[in-house]
Amino acid sequence: xxxxxxxxxPTDIAVxxxxxxxxxxxxxxxxxxxxxxxxxxxxxxxxxDRREGREPVVADGLRIREIRLVADKAMNPxxxxxxxxxxxPWDYVRML
Ligand SMILES: [Zn+2]
Numbered sequence: 001x002x003x004x005x006x007x008x009x010p011t012d013i014a015v016x017x018x019x020x021x022x023x024x025x026x027x028x029x030x031x032x033x034x035x036x037x038x039x040x041x042x043x044x045x046x047x048x049d050r051r052e053g054r055e056p057v058v059a060d061g062l063r064i065r066e067i068r069l070v071a072d073k074a075m076n077p078x079x080x081x082x083x084x085x086x087x088x089p090w091d092y093v094r095m096l
C-alpha cells in the first residue's frame with residue numbers, strides 16, 4: 001500500500017548520542033545511526049564524491065547537532081563535522 005504524504009509526517013524526532021529515532025504518523029518508527037544518515041547524504045558535494053567513486057567520510061563519534069525541518073516534507077540535519085547541506089525527504093528517510 002502506498003503511504004500518503006500525511007502518513008509520512010513524523011510525530012516525533014529524537015537524537016540520542018549516535019542514533020536518530022523518528023516516529024511516524026502511522027505509528028511506525030525508524031531508527032538510524034548518524035553514520036548511516038551521513039553516508040546517505042544526497043547533497044551536491046556528496047553526490048559529486050559518489051560519481052567520482054568516493055563515499056562521504058564519516059568521522060569517529062559523529063553526532064547530529066541540530067535538525068531543521070524543511071516545509072514538513074524533509075529534514076536537514078546539521079552534523080558535528082560541519083556538514084549541513086543534506087536534505088532528506090521523509091520518504092527517503094523511511095527507505096534507509
Ligand atoms: Zn552531503
